[in-house]
Amino acid sequence: MRIILLGPQRRxxxxxxxxxxxxxxxxxxxxxxxxxxxxEREPDDAELSAVLSAGHNQGASHNQxxxxxxxxxxxxxxxxxxxxxxxxxxxELAAVLAELQExxxxxxxxxxxxxxxxxxxxxxxxxxxxxxxxxxxxxLDAAHLRRVNGARGEFFQRLSPHDRPVIAGHRAEVSAVLxxxxxxxxxxxxxxxxxxxxxxxxxxxxxxxxxxxxxSAGAMALADRIVLFHDRAPQGPGHPEVYGSGLSLxxxxxxxxxxxxxxxxxxxxRMAVFARRFAPARCVLLETxxxxxxxxxxxxxxxxxxxxxxxxxxxxxx
Amino acid sequence: MTAPVAPSPPVSxxxxxNRLRERRPLDAxxxxxxxxxxxxxxxxxxxxxxxxxxxxxEVFLIHRIFGLPDHLPLRRVxxxxxxxxxxxxPEGSRVEYQLEVVRGGQRExxxxxxxxxxxxxPVGSSSVCYAHGHETPDWTRPDPEARPGSxxxxxxxxxxxxxxxxxTLYLPARFHRTARYPLLxxxxxxxxxxxxxxxxxxxxxxxxxxMAGLVAAFIYPGDRLAEYANSAAHARFLTAELLPRLEAxxxxxxxxxxxxxxxxxxxxxxxxxxxxxxxxxxGSLLLQSGSFVFTDIGNDHGGGPVFEPVVRFVNRFRAAPxxxxxxxxxxxxxxxPLIVRNRSMVPVFEAAGMTVRYVEARDGHNWENWRDRLRxxxxxxxxGPQKFIYE
Numbered sequence: 282m283r284i285i286l287l288g289p290q291r292r293x294x295x296x297x298x299x300x301x302x303x304x305x306x307x308x309x310x311x312x313x314x315x316x317x318x319x320x321e322r323e324p325d326d327a328e329l330s331a332v333l334s335a336g337h338n339q340g341a342s343h344n345q346x347x348x349x350x351x352x353x354x355x356x357x358x359x360x361x362x363x364x365x366x367x368x369x370x371x372x373e374l375a376a377v378l379a380e381l382q383e384x385x386x387x388x389x390x391x392x393x394x395x396x397x398x399x400x401x402x403x404x405x406x407x408x409x410x411x412x413x414x415x416x417x418x419x420x421l422d423a424a425h426l427r428r429v430n431g432a433r434g435e436f437f438q439r440l441s442p443h444d445r446p447v448i449a450g451h452r453a454e455v456s457a458v459l460x461x462x463x464x465x466x467x468x469x470x471x472x473x474x475x476x477x478x479x480x481x482x483x484x485x486x487x488x489x490x491x492x493x494x495x496x497s498a499g500a501m502a503l504a505d506r507i508v509l510f511h512d513r514a515p516q517g518p519g520h521p522e523v524y525g526s527g528l529s530l531x532x533x534x535x536x537x538x539x540x541x542x543x544x545x546x547x548x549x550x551r552m553a554v555f556a557r558r559f560a561p562a563r564c565v566l567l568e569t570x571x572x573x574x575x576x577x578x579x580x581x582x583x584x585x586x587x588x589x590x591x592x593x594x595x596x597x598x599x
Numbered sequence: 600m601t602a603p604v605a606p607s608p609p610v611s612x613x614x615x616x617n618r619l620r621e622r623r624p625l626d627a628x629x630x631x632x633x634x635x636x637x638x639x640x641x642x643x644x645x646x647x648x649x650x651x652x653x654x655x656x657e658v659f660l661i662h663r664i665f666g667l668p669d670h671l672p673l674r675r676v677x678x679x680x681x682x683x684x685x686x687x688x689p690e691g692s693r694v695e696y697q698l699e700v701v702r703g704g705q706r707e708x709x710x711x712x713x714x715x716x717x718x719x720x721p722v723g724s725s726s727v728c729y730a731h732g733h734e735t736p737d738w739t740r741p742d743p744e745a746r747p748g749s750x751x752x753x754x755x756x757x758x759x760x761x762x763x764x765x766x767t768l769y770l771p772a773r774f775h776r777t778a779r780y781p782l783l784x785x786x787x788x789x790x791x792x793x794x795x796x797x798x799x800x801x802x803x804x805x806x807x808x809x810m811a812g813l814v815a816a817f818i819y820p821g822d823r824l825a826e827y828a829n830s831a832a833h834a835r836f837l838t839a840e841l842l843p844r845l846e847a848x849x850x851x852x853x854x855x856x857x858x859x860x861x862x863x864x865x866x867x868x869x870x871x872x873x874x875x876x877x878x879x880x881x882g883s884l885l886l887q888s889g890s891f892v893f894t895d896i897g898n899d900h901g902g903g904p905v906f907e908p909v910v911r912f913v914n915r916f917r918a919a920p921x922x923x924x925x926x927x928x929x930x931x932x933x934x935x936p937l938i939v940r941n942r943s944m945v946p947v948f949e950a951a952g953m954t955v956r957y958v959e960a961r962d963g964h965n966w967e968n969w970r971d972r973l974r975x976x977x978x979x980x981x982x983g984p985q986k987f988i989y990e
Contacts, residue, residue, distance in 0.1 A: 289990060321773065361777055372779070376854070383856060469990045497989040511986040515809045516956075516979040519986060538989040
């Protein structure tokens with residue numbers, strides 16, 4: 282599958298991408314969009330539709346959008362409304378996951394503070410101790426991800442979404458749109474909501490060979506590991522935390538939208554810990570203007586990544 | 600941790616008041632022009648010049664800055680009716696004050712007639728001096744972009760307190776019955792709403808994703824000094840009457856980590872003592888300028904009879920610290936006498952196994968100080984969804 286990752290779309294580059302994907306008369310079918318990350322603003326997609334329509338030269342007649350919003354957030358609310366048993370289970374799961382996340386963050390706080398404390402001792406013995414301390418954090422991250430995925434797996438097994446009429450109905454409708462879609466566009470927003478609805482409506486199974494374009498939270502939700510980060514929160518830098526799994530269309534990568542705005546990139550010791558903690562996964566920056574076409578063979582030259590030395594570098598050509 | 604302030608500019612010029620004093624002729628017209636040219640107090644780097652104009656025998660600056668004499672005399676500029684006092688105030692300071700004017704043995708305490716900036720509280724108003732580097736946070740002012748939450752009044756009959764207890768309930772914008780919200784219970788709720796712009800602050804912080812959307816219950820004391828001074832009845836009201844009712848009627852998460860008690864001064868004592876009486880009920884406490892008066896030896900705590908039950912409670916807590924919540928946000932102004940008490944409590948709270956975030960500010964025991972620390976506290980206790988949002 283052709284996956285194109287973009288940086289934040291405040292100054293949209295999507296139009297150029299759409300134009301390059303569908304030259305000439307435009308796409309053969311509709312472009313499916315997911316704006317569930319915008320939550321209650323999901324339907325406010327006129328600008329996105331306009332950008333997509335402008336992206337192909339003649340494909341849609343004037344004032345006619347080629348975009349079809351899958352409406353996953355609306356569908357999720359509908360499921361909550363019409364399937365109370367599922368909604369109750371979902372709420373229980375949310376409480377379990379919140380508890381897991383809270384305990385994980387408690388342990389992570391101590392574990393990462395230990396890393397930084399040891400890191401400040403820069404001698405040879407200190408370097409080995411840093412390795413050990415980072416390894417402890419990696420174990421903690423991995424165990425947390427296993428627990429989260431385990432809780433989700435148990436939930437899906439118990440409530441069998443595919444057997445539930447309301448969910449099955451929505452899945453069929455979504456799948457039908459995607460079957461004819463020339464491309465799927467996943468916008469940013471709330472990454473937790475996006476991951477939730479992408480799983481609920483089984484988007485991974487409904488994807489065909491059409492290109493997938495995603496940015497910011499939309500891109501993060503495609504990865505096998507979603508890492509939340511915000512070093513500039515009003516309450517002070519938070520610890521980057523493993524949240525869960527996305528669609529796992531992208532593996533061994535941690536995607537970092539708005540990296541410069543959200544991370545203390547100049548704090549190289551801190552950034553080094555970030556990169557080493559998630560290695561061998563690549564920590565890929567998605568800044569404004571970024572366009573990365575992810576081939577099966579790996580990350581293309583020029584991709585900006587956070588190195589294990591804490592510096593941002595562009596991948597060299599192989 | 601101290602609230603950040605802007606760097607101080609270098610001060611090399613002679614103070615404005617000293618330039619005036621050297622002026623010849625120094626007549627009423629010169630003073631008129633001087634006052635017309637300057638905002639009062641005149642802030643020049645760390646030095647603030649307080650002024651009063653009028654005939655008097657003596658004029659004093661009255662303030663509550665811990666560490667300074669509470670009556671600071673102003674001096675008369677020779678040959679004029681202008682009085683002045685130069686006070687060094689560290690960067691970022693905010694000081695509430697009044698002037699005491701003595702004429703013919705009569706003492707009159709007034710707000711500074713030359714300074715239009717006032718602070719309000721339940722006991723009246725006072726003038727405010729904003730020192731260099733002080734910035735009023737923009738999130739304390741109404742933001743037209745922020746969707747407003749709603750306030751609704753309710754009454755909770757209390758057997759514990761033997762009265763009907765009014766409660767003002769805040770529901771966030773986009774309140775949704777299917778969601779699950781944290782709960783913040785605010786002591787002296789009416790004062791927080793009126794003097795600390797609590798609704799504006801909540802609207803703005805939630806809008807900016809700095810804190811989670813929550814339900815807040817603003818409660819009103821009856822006999823405040825009795826109910827808030829480690830009262831079993833008050834604790835029972837909150838925990839056995841108010842909390843169950845709110846959790847039955849509103850979509851609240853209903854877990855300890857989603858509940859916070861907040862208060863300032865005696866309200867902070869009420870929050871702490873309620874959690875002390877009902878451990879494992881409230882996950883977080885937000886304690887501002889807590890009246891945590893205690894004695895290490897003897898009985899002379901200096902607070903008078905109303906503090907007796909507080910001192911007994913705090914002494915007992917200090918003697919055998921108990922984990923009453925998971926997380927405590929504690930703030931205090933460095934200019935208030937309670938600063939020493941609050942600093943002293945931090946290690947005690949920590950020793951009991953609670954996670955403490957402690958913030959000081961160059962401010963006093965007043966509502967604007969408490970207002971301006973709310974983002975630090977609320978965003979730490981109930982972080983917003985910013986970490987989830989990548990547009």
